[in-house]
Amino acid sequence: MTTDPPAPPAPPGTPAPPGTSAPAPAPAPSPDAPSQSSAPGALNLALLRDRNDAAVLRAVRAAGDGTSRVELAVRTGLTAQAISKITARLLADGLLTEAGRSHVAGRSGKPRTLLRLVPDARSALGAEIGRRELHLLRTDLTGAVVVRARTPIDPDGEPGPILDRLAAMVRELTADTGGGRVLGLGLACPGPLDTRDGILHQVTGMPRWHGLHLREAVQDRTGLPVLVEKNTTAGVLSRPGPDHRAFVYLGDGVGAGLVLGGRVQRGARTNAGEFGHQCLDPDGPPCACGARGCLEALCLAALRTGRTDRAAAALALGVANLVRLLDVEEVVLGGATLLGDPEPYEAAIRTALAARLPDPHWQHVTLTRATALAVPQGAAALALSRLFG
Template sequence: MRVGIDVGGTKTDAVAVTDDGTVVGHIRRPTAWGAAGVVDTIVDAVAALSTRTGTGAFTSVGIGMPGQVVPGSTVVSHALNLGIERFDLARAVAPRLGLPVRIENDVKAAAVGAHALEGGSTDLAYLNLGTGVAAGIVVDGRVHRGGRGTAGEVGHVSIDPHGPVCRCGGRGCIEALAGGAAVAERWGRGGMLPVRDVFDAADAGDPVARGLRADVARAVAAAVRLLVLTVDVDAVVVGGGLTALGDRLLADVREELRAGAAASDFLRSLALADRVRLLAPGSPAAALGAAIIGGQAAPEEVPARG
C-alpha cells in the first residue's frame, strides 16, 4: 500500500492507495506553518491514515508540494506559501516514517493523479487555476518536465499585448487574466472568495465584474488551446481553487472555445470544447498522483533510514 500526500497552503490531503491505484483511505488535515510544521503535518497524516485504513503496511510515500522540486532531488524550494525557501523535505521525513519518500511539485503530482483518474491511457494536461496558473503535462504515462523544469508554465504566455501587467513582469499573461491573485487584485474589493464574488457580480450585471469574468474565460480557453496546439494532449483537466466555481466556469470556457472554433475550420476540427473538463470537486488528484510517483521511487534514491 502506498501513501500519497498533497501539502497545500491551508490543508493537507493524504490518501492510501493500493498497488493497482485504488484509493482505499483519504484524510484531510490543516497544514502547519514552516518546514518543521510541514514535516509534523505529514508524519501525523500518515499515522492518521494508518488508523483509518487499519494497516501500517505502507511501502512508499510520495509528497506533492507547492514550489520547485528539482527532478530526482529530495529538496523543495520557493514554497513561499508554506514559509519554506529551501528545505530537504524527503530527508527530514523519511527517517521519521521509516519509508522511502519521493517529492514532486504539486501541479505535476496532480497531473499524474488526473491521468490515473482518466484511466491512464490518454496524453493529458492538468491545468491548475489557483493563486497562479500552471499546467502539468503527462505524455506516454510520464510527466514531461523539460530541461529546466519549466514545462507547463503556460501562465506566463502572453495572449494580449494590451492586457494587464503580470506579477512576472510581462503583460497580458494568462495568469494576469485568470490567476486567482490577479483577479482579486483587479477586482480590488477584498472578500474571502474574490473570484466567486466577481462571478456573482457579473451575473448581477456589474460591468467591471463582467469584464473580469470574460477575461478569465478568455485566458483559460487560450491555455487549453495552446496546450493542444503545442503538445496535442487528448484532454485538458482543469483543477485548483477556481474549479469550486464548477459549471459556471466550465460553461464560460466552453463557450469561449466554441466561439473561437466557429470562425475556424482548423480549430473546430480540434474539438477543444469536448476535450476540456473539470476535476471532480474534492478529488484528491494531487495526493493520488503523489502516491503513484512515490511508488516509482528507486529505493536507492531516497533511502529510508528510520
C-alpha cells in the same frame, strides 16, 4: 528544521520494488535512487524484468475487471510462455489473483482464466502540501482512495512541526494496512522545486519552506520512500489516461501538468508546466513573476473584479494554445477556483478549441473535470509507479 524522533528507524519491509524473491541484490549506490540515474537507455536483465512486470501490471489495470493471459500476450507483444512466467511471479507476490473463467457462449476450447489486480496487496500514500492545508490520503493498488486526513497549515510558519504532524498522520493511516505493504509517500507541493533531490526552491507564499530538503526530512520522519513532485504534475497523474494529456489548474495560480508520449514531462530543470506565465498580451497587467500580460495575471485580475467570463476566456485561449502546440487528446481541469464554478470555463474552452483547431473533429480533445482529490491522488500514483512503471 528539527530532526525529531526518527520514527520507525528502518523501512519496515518496504524497499523491495516489484520482485521480492532475491535477498538484496541492489547494486545501486544509493538505496533509494532508481537504480541508475542518468543511464542513457541501457538496460540490465533485472531492469528488463521489472519493466515487463510493470507492463503486464499496467495491461491488467487498463483492462479494468479481469483479463486473460492470452490477451496479455497480445497486448504486450510477449509470448504466451513469457506471460505465464511473469504472471506466476506476480501471483506469488500477491499482486494478482485468478478470478474465475471467462465463459463465452458458443466458443469452443478451454475458457480463459481471468486475472485481476489485488487492490489490497499494496498501498500508497499521497499528500498535497498547500498554502492553507495539508491533505494526506492512502490509496490501494488501483489508486482508489481508502482513507484520508487533513490538517491546516500556517503558510508563514516553520515546516518542522507540520512535517512532524504529517509523520504522525502517516502512522495513523498506515496502522491498519493488513499485510499490504506501503510502497511509498508522494508529496505534491506548489512552486518550483527539484524533483530529483526533493528540494524546494522559492515556494511562493511559504517563506520558511524556501530551500527545504523536503524528501530527506520526510524520509527521516517516516522511514518510507518519499517522492517530491510539483502539484500540477501530480494532478496529471491522478488517474491513468491517454498518452498525450494535460492537467490544467486554476487555484491560487495557474499551472499545468503534462504527460506527453506516455511520460510525465518535467522539463530540463523540472520546471515545465509554467502554463500560467504564457504571455497573452504584451501590454497586459503586471504579473507576480515580473513580466506583463501573463495568463495568470489576466485570470487573477479578472477574478478579483468578479469577471469570471474574462478569466475563462483567458484560460481558454491558453488551453487552445497548449493543445495546438502539443496535440494532447485530453485536458483535465482542476484547481479549487475552477472546480468551484466549472461551467463557464468549460464552455469557454470548448468555444476556443472549436474556433482555433483547424479540424476539431479529427483533433478531438476530451475535456474532463478532476476531482478535488486529484493532486494528492496523483502524489500517491507516483508511489504506485514503482510497480506500474
